[in-house]
Amino acid sequence: MTAITTQTRFRVEGMDCAACATKIDTVVRKMPGVADVSVSVTAGTMTLHHDATSDLVSIAKKVSGLGYALTPLAGQAPNANENAHTHDHAGHYDGGHDHSSASRPWWKSKKGLLTIASGAALVAAYGAGKAVPSIAQWVFVAAMLIGLIPIGRRAIMAAIAGSPFTIEMLMTIAAGGAVIIGAGEEGATVVFLFLVGELLEGVAAGKARASIQGLTKLVxxxxxxxxxxxxxxxxxxxxxxxxxxxxxxxxxxxxxxxxxxxxxxxxxxxxxxxxxxxxxxxxxxxxxxxxxxxxxxxxxxxxxxxxxxIARVVKLVEEAQESKAPTERFIDRLSRWYTPGVTVVAFLVAIIPPLAFGEAWGAWVYKGLAILLIGCPCALVISTPAAIAASLSSGARLGLLLKGGAVLEQLGKITAVCFDKTGTLTEGKPQVTDVVAFGRNERDVLSMAAALETGSTHPLAVSVLKRAKADKVPVPPAGEASALSGKGVVGRVGGVNLFLGSAAAAGERVALTPEQTARIEALNGVGKTVSVLLAGNIVAGAIAMRDEPRADALAGLKTLTDAGIKVIMLTGDNRRAAEAIGKQLGIEVRAELMPQDKQRIVDDLKHQGLIVAKVGDGINDAPALAAAHVGIAMGGCTDVALETADAAVLHGRVADVAAMIALSNRTMGNIHQNITMALGLKAVFLVTTVIGITGLWPAILADTGATVLVTLNAMRLLRPV
Structure with a gap:
């Protein structure tokens, strides 16, 4: 029997890099009752899938031991199992952290205060060392310990929990080794630079996180x-x-x-x-x-x-940030081997030259310690999620919802886009396109038609009233107005009996001339619905209506075709109306389709080797949306747009589909830049360290600098194009 699992989401305070997320993931995943865990650095959240045996208070205590604080989201509270002694920990559920720290200036945060204290101690140590050279080594060790003790505590807690290869552990070993070989001054400097780097990472991560949370401040x-x-x-x-x-x-x-x-x-x-x-x-x-x-x-x-x-957009984006893209999953797998591999290389660099070639132990142990610091995978691991999170946030601000990194990555590979017609390429509601005068002038025709339609909520009636208002045509009161089922409406205006209805129904009352019939058929031929107005026994005129293309549809489709992407209209509408819109927009048309037909066509395109996106309203297009590589919901129904398909265009712009694809391409380019920077800087400093040009503090600058550069580069995606 499968255990019933519950989903609980937490805000995680103090988590600033991907290595942090990995530590939390490793620890929590091993806790009893936990089925799955997803940690997002960029959203600052953790989603836990657990059964009734899971003790959330114990989980929070474990995480707080690593230096982070958990706060339940959406009113969720810790629910320890029946045997847990919750009274001992209830007051410490947040790990002793200040939940308002995210909104505080950096110098008031715990990391900020620790960094300032470490820097002040380092300056004091330099002063004391100059004044009394004999105590220089010891004052630098004391200065180093101010920052190293919290770092070492987190390293030990992570190692006990099953994550021995953390940046904190590498820092602790490197700083301790520096003291042993008499490089206390450098050890203290490295610890201070590490704390500065962590602080900068936190500030950068906070800015990226605040970009989407800022939407909530609009309310x-x-x-x-x-x-x-x-x-x-x-x-x-x-x-x-x-x-x-x-x-x-x-x-x-x-x-x-x-x-x-x-x-x-x-x-x-x-x-x-x-x-x-x-x-x-x-x-x-x-x-x-x-x-x-x-x-x-x-x-x-x-x-x-x-x-x-806004609340749903924020929630969906945060959940999407927890969903990893294929590139991100690959980097995660690589980092699990990368850090232990670099640790082995550092160990070999430290011992082989002295043992095999009689080189000086101090010099090569020093180089090994520097390589340990270079080996931190933070910049590499954050290179992909930072860019994806920035893109998801940027897209959400423009009304482009992408449900996860995998969707964002896939969009850049799209080679064909299938559009629904009604409500997707078109406005989804009829508009008056022509007012034709036969026996009266155009203003009279529109005025009398609007008089008959006053008070009706039928879409065709609404379009007539809207056109009358736009043209500032007077709408007189109509008497004895009533609807004739399936035929039209009748009433009296100014003592004249009026009828407005289909051409067939009008023809049953008054004979239409060949010229009138030809004009009506010409309008029907381009996909327009025609209502004929009778005033007494005279054909006064006709009003043609059609669901017109969205204002940006033509330009939006052209942007896609210019990029070499195939575009097709898939619609259940009648062929004549669909082809009229298709001709206007210059798009291939497949009409009179059932939902299963749309799905079949999407499958056929996939079998041709195309990467297919399907754009529709999320209801009658559901099978095709599911079949496509990427399903994109678009239309007037916000609920549907938010909660169906892989992505959603909230503001009903055809051009936004091209904008999504462009955002994907920008993101993947940014990711490639980030990976190149992360690995390139490490490679350069690895070589310079081995040949003796750089040492401990440049090594930590290489790691911290690469992480900050990667984060700042990713944050460029937050800017509008």
């Missing part, structure tokens, strides 16, 4: 809710689904919702990158954190604070 802390005819200010995270909130001009919207009254321009720039505010009115969706520009809005809340768009 205001308070909201004005309507209750019993009065407004009341409450905490934004306490607003319930269904509540009505009042948002004044210039204020941020406190929750996801639907406008119930008012019309205003909504500034969504911080979420979508759009420079111009979007005008929205009744029944339009609005998102937490966007800015209401110029009018009072009443909004019905549709999602709780923990489940609004």
């Amino acid at each position: 205001p802390r308070t909201a004005l809710i309507e209750r019993n005819g009065q407004t009341q200010e409450v905490a934004a995270d306490a607003v319930a689904v269904g509540a009505i909130v009042l948002v004044r001009p210039g204020e941020r919207i406190p929750a996801d919702g639907v406008i119930v009254s008012g019309e205003s321009a909504i500034d969504e720039a911080l979420m979508t990158g759009e420079s111009k505010p979007v005008r929205k009115g009744v029944d339009a969706n609005v998102f937490a954190g966007t800015i209401n520009s110029d009018a009072v809005l009443r909004i019905r809340v549709t999602a709780a604070a923990a489940d609004n768009t």
Whole structure:
């Protein structure tokens, strides 16, 4: 019988590099009841899959012994098993760490204070050594111990837990060896430089981590809710689904919702990158954190604070950062052999020349200790996850959600993209494209049609009313208005009986001339739906509507084809309408397809050797999304876009598919640069150390410098292109 596992997520404080994550992973994975563990340096989180026998308090105590603190996320609390003595540890669940440290300036953090103390002790030791040369060696040892004792403690705890080859262990051995061979001054300097490097890594990692967490600061802390005819200010995270909130001009919207009254321009720039505010009115969706520009809005809340768009984006990105790309998994496997291998090389360099060739022990032990420090794999291991995390965060800020490093890496290999039509390449709602006058002028035709459609929520009626408003056409009141099932609507305007409906239904009432019929058929021929307006016994005119392509569809598809990527439209719509849109966009069309047909076509393309992405709305395209190498959800339904497929385009831009692929290519280029820097610097310093040009402190600078350079290079991906 399979044990039931539970998922618990933690915030991990003090974790700044990939070596930290490896230590935590190794320790926690060996704890009873743990089925799986995933640690993300860049997100600062750990996800634990465990059964009922797992003691979370004991796990937290083990992790705190390594120098980190665990804080349960989303209200989760430690739940020790029944036999655990939780009263001894409950007060120490955080390992004695300050949970607010992430928001503190570096000089107030524990690492910052330790680094400052070590630096001050080093300066004092130099002064004392100059003043009293006979005690120089001992004062440098004392200065070294200020920083080395915490490092050594973490090294011993990690070794006991099964991770002997840590940077802390290498540092402890190197510093201890320096004292033995009389290089206390260098030992103290190396410890200080190591602490500086750790501090810089922490600052860089914190900046990368804050880039996505910064989204949560867009949501205001308070909201004005309507209750019993009065407004009341409450905490934004306490607003319930269904509540009505009042948002004044210039204020941020406190929750996801639907406008119930008012019309205003909504500034969504911080979420979508759009420079111009979007005008929205009744029944339009609005998102937490966007800015209401110029009018009072009443909004019905549709999602709780923990489940609004921004919160879900942050959660999905953090979870994605815990998912490793193939390149990252390869580097992880390599590092497991790399560090022990370098340790063996350092040992051989230290003993073979003195034993075999009679060389001086002090000089070669010194070189061996320097090689130990060069051997730290931090820069190599962080080279891939740092770049991937920065890209995931950057993409999320642009409305591009990528669910993990594997997806990000795969996107750069895409050679074919299959698009759905409705709601993907098109807006997903009909628009009036033509107003044709037969017996009346165009303004009269549109005015009378809008009068009949007033109050209707049918998509075709909404499009007519929207066009009338845009053209500033007067809409007179209609009397005796009613719908005729399957045929159209009737009513009276200004004493004239009106009918608006299909050409076939209009033909049953009034004979259409050959010219009128030809014009209607021509509009039908390009995929447009035509409604004919009758005024009494006269054919007054016609209104043509079609679900039009998105504004950026043509440019977005061209960007893909210019990059040599094959693009195809897969749609269940009728062939005539699909081919009309396909001709307009210059894309190959496969129409009148069932969901299984779309899946079959995706499989066929894969068998041709193409790497296929499928872009759709995430519901009727589900089989094809699953079959593709990368499934990308796009459309008006935010929930679907967030929770289906491998990736999601939140803002409905066709060009964003090309942007995702470009982001992948930039990321992989950045990763290759990082790996080259990490290995190149180590190779240079390895050679210079063996031939005697560099020593201990340049070795630690090589390790720390490479790690910081790699992290800073990865952070370039956070900048908009």
